[in-house]
Amino acid sequence: MHRILSKLADWLIEKEEKEAERCDIPDEVIDEWLDILKTRREHLKKEGDTDSEEYEMLNDLIKKVTHIKEIRAKKCEIKK
Amino acid sequence: MNELLYYGEFFVLTLIFSTIFAMGGVGSAIVLVPLFNSLGLPLNVAKAFGLFINSMSTITASIMNFLRGVLDIRATLPLAISSIIGAPLGAYSSKFIPPVYVKILLAMFIILAVFLMFKKKKEAKFHYTKQWVMVALGLGVGFLSGLMGVGGGSLILPALILLGFDAKTSAYMVSFVLPFSTLSGFFTYLTITKIDYLMLLDVSIAAILGGYLGDKIMHYRLTPQQVKKFIAVILILLDIKIIYSILHYYHLI
Numbered sequence: 195m196h197r198i199l200s201k202l203a204d205w206l207i208e209k210e211e212k213e214a215e216r217c218d219i220p221d222e223v224i225d226e227w228l229d230i231l232k233t234r235r236e237h238l239k240k241e242g243d244t245d246s247e248e249y250e251m252l253n254d255l256i257k258k259v260t261h262i263k264e265i266r267a268k269k270c271e272i273k274k
Numbered sequence: 275m276n277e278l279l280y281y282g283e284f285f286v287l288t289l290i291f292s293t294i295f296a297m298g299g300v301g302s303a304i305v306l307v308p309l310f311n312s313l314g315l316p317l318n319v320a321k322a323f324g325l326f327i328n329s330m331s332t333i334t335a336s337i338m339n340f341l342r343g344v345l346d347i348r349a350t351l352p353l354a355i356s357s358i359i360g361a362p363l364g365a366y367s368s369k370f371i372p373p374v375y376v377k378i379l380l381a382m383f384i385i386l387a388v389f390l391m392f393k394k395k396k397e398a399k400f401h402y403t404k405q406w407v408m409v410a411l412g413l414g415v416g417f418l419s420g421l422m423g424v425g426g427g428s429l430i431l432p433a434l435i436l437l438g439f440d441a442k443t444s445a446y447m448v449s450f451v452l453p454f455s456t457l458s459g460f461f462t463y464l465t466i467t468k469i470d471y472l473m474l475l476d477v478s479i480a481a482i483l484g485g486y487l488g489d490k491i492m493h494y495r496l497t498p499q500q501v502k503k504f505i506a507v508i509l510i511l512l513d514i515k516i517i518y519s520i521l522h523y524y525h526l527i
Contacts, residue, residue, distance in 0.1 A: 203341040213494050222497045226442065230344045237346075248348075255343040 200251045207258050214262045217270040224266065228259045281476050283313070288477045292331040292484025297492045298501070298508045299335070299445025300427040301328025301452055302484070304515065319470075322463035326474060327481040328427075328456040332449040334485030339446045342493065350447045353408040353415075354454040357426055360416020361455060373422045374523045377516050380422065380429070384513045387432030388506050391441065411437070412451075419455060426455040428512045431505065441502040445492065 214224060235252045243249055287309060291302035303324030310320035339345035415429045427448050434444040492501060521527045 199341065203343070206338065206341045210490070210494070213490070219494055220497050222499075223494060226498055227342070227344065227493070230443065234343065234346055252343055 195247075197247065200247070200254065203251060203255065204258075207255070211258075211262060214259075215265050215269065217266065219266075221266075224259065224263050228256065228263065231256050231259060281473065284310070284473060285476050285480045288327055288480035289484045292327060292481045293488040293491070295508070296331050296335050296449070296485045296488025297496065298431075298505045299332075299447075299449040299492070300431060300508060301332055301456065302481075303328045303456075304428075304512065316467070318463060318467045322460055322467055322469060323474065323477055325456045325460040325463065327477055329453040329460060330478050330481035331485030331488070332452040332456075334482045335449040335489035336446075336453070338486065338489050338493075339449065344443075344493075345446050345450055347450065349405075349408065350450050352405045353412040353430070353447070354451040356409045356412030357416035357419070357430070357451060358454050358458060360413040360418075361420035361426075361458070363413075364417035364420025364422075366420075367417070368421050371421060374520060376418060376422050377520050377523075380418070381513055381516045381520065383436075384428070384432050384509050384516070387435045388509050388513075391435050391502055391506060407437070416455070427452050428509075428516075432509060435505075440498055441505050442492070442498050445501060445505065449489070 213219075231252055235249065235256065238244065238246065238249045238252065288302070288306060291305050291309075295302035295305070301324075303321075306327060307317075307320045307324040310323055311317050315323070336345060340347060411430075411433055415426055415433055419426045419429055430448050430451055431444055434447060435441065439447070496504065518527070
């Protein structure tokens with residue numbers, strides 16, 4: 195089930211990636227997103243759920259959002 | 275032609291208000307029910323539509339939030355399920371407790387939530403994610419919601435804020451909890467009212483679109499501070515509505 199959801203998440207993030215990479219979006223928005231994902235991952239770690247599909251899905255999302263953050267940093271710095 | 279305009283009018287209104295309210299994580303029934311009623315729909319049909327619209331827009335937002343990883347279903351599910359258990363108990367208790375007293379309490383409760391929302395510093399937030407806290411909150415909120423006959427969102431949102439959750443997280447959680455209570459309410463109305471299913475389809479599509487757009491705006495466009503301000507405005511509007519009904523009950527207006 196989580197695998198299907200994870201695929202859907204990939205699709206959604208990919209579709210919305212362009213939106214997130216726009217420089218007119220405040221950094222806070224992306225930082226907060228990453229913050230929520232990391233807090234949830236920490237919570238699962240504490241509960242010992244590191245083998246779960248939910249944990250994997252969170253790891254993937256963290257990678258993607260970090261990637262978005264990096265692209266934004268480069269792209270928006272050039273623009274500035 | 276006229277019929278098309280009539281359906282179009284409902285579509286546009288639902289789309290606009292579902293988008294605006296989805297930005298705060300709550301449903302738009304509070305505005306749409308009186309609006310639909312003023313456009314000629316019988317009150318019970320307007321209420322049924324309002325409940326279904328709330329469900330559709332919040333389900334859409336919740337799916338997106340889950341896929342983005344910002345909705346913790348495991349932590350929120352006990353809140354949702356216990357609120358369903360609390361609602362019929364509250365509805366039954368309304369025979370013994372006059373809802374107007376609870377409304378007075380709720381009006382003060384919302385003012386306190388708005389006040390705390392702006393007073394609380396970010397680092398002072400608590401983490402009441404323990405399941406028993408969520409179950410107790412769900413039971414309490416469900417009970418009050420059934421007692422007063424109001425949607426759960428107006429109660430859950432200030433309660434989560436009082437518990438220390440930040441505005442955006444509260445909005446994500448509320449949009450997940452709402453469909454549980456609103457759908458059960460909708461099915462109840464379905465047994466007592468005659469529904470125009472074409473109209474229901476019309477407003478459902480608008481609500482799904484509104485849920486998608488509103489949530490996307492909240493997630494990508496609004497900072498936590500802006501969401502906070504937005505939710506405060508929604509809560510103040512709710513409070514005005516509650517205070518109005520209290521004053522109306524005592525024949526003061």
